[in-house]
Amino acid sequence: MLKKQLEYIRSVTDFKPQIAIVLGSGLGDMADEMNAQCTIDYKSIPDFPISTAPTHRGRFVFGRLSGKDVVIMQGRVHLYEGYSPAQIANPIRLMRKLGAEVLLLTNAAGGINRNFSCGDFMILNDHISSFVPSCLIGKNDDELGVRFPDMSEVYSKRLNRIIENIARKNNIDIKKGTYIQFTGPNFETPAEIKMAECIGADAVGMSTAIEAQAAKHCGFEVCAISVISNPACGISNTPITGNEVEETAQSVSEPFKMLIKESIKEF
Secondary structure (H helix, E strand, O other): HHHHHHHHHHHHOOOOOOOEEEEEEOOEEEHHOEEEEEEEEEOOOOOOOOOOOEEEEEEEEEEOOOOOOEEEEEEOOOHOOOOOHHHHHHHHHHHHHHOOOOEEEEEEEEOOOOOOOOOOEEEEEEEEEOOOOOOOOOOOOOOOOOOOOOOOEEEEEHHHHHHHHHHHHOOOOOOOOOEEEEOOOOOOOOHHHHHHHHHOOOOOOOOOOOHHHHHHOOOOEEEEEEEEEEOOOOEEEOOOOHHHHHHHHHHHHHHHHHHHHHHHHOO
16 A cells, blocks of 8 residues: 555655655644645545544645745544544555655644643654554564554654754743643543543544554554643643634644754754
8 A cells, every 4th residue: 555655656756855754633724835836636646544533625736845845734634533543544654655864743732741831832742642553563563663662752752852942042841841642532531531641641633643653563653743732631620622722722733833844844
């Protein structure tokens, strides 16, 4: 499948990215600001999973951003859309095959850490993926990575230092923490958030950990940033809505885009 998809993209463009970026909820318009050389809709790629989540445009954008050759996923796919972990890993593996060596993942997440506020940014320094199936279950593709990949440093300390330094220089208060992925599409119950808090999670969402797992397996240097879009259920007594998540992510999109663009200059 990857070979067929790679052949299709190479029939459209010979662009070789250095950096791959996945844009999460409310953050997709960043792709409109780059010097795009080519766009490819997911639906045109053979056997490729299609984004169905609101605001996820569902396309690859190839071009220059901050002086680097970049491929952006303008929208991702999720378990709650009915896709398997292997299908979610597929776009990550494809971008690695295209030549990208660094992967930046972004998402909108619920805040579990009580010191976090809506609109905060959080650098991921670890994740908990125990509540979603691994994308590595099944026969291993030795061309991608080893059967039993080490996950002691999924998120690159080097890249995290760069992001943290850029934030400090630009007076952006950035947090660090552990992200936990659940399947969705329902938001979590107060009891589930209490459990997540007990096992060390600082933020919760419905993406990212599977993608990071796949990326580490296939040799990417990985980093990830969450926008804290809402207090997780039970942290606040206010019911959570999808619109709230989108609105908060969009409200901080300008400093977020600046943080990304300045960081990738130094990646």
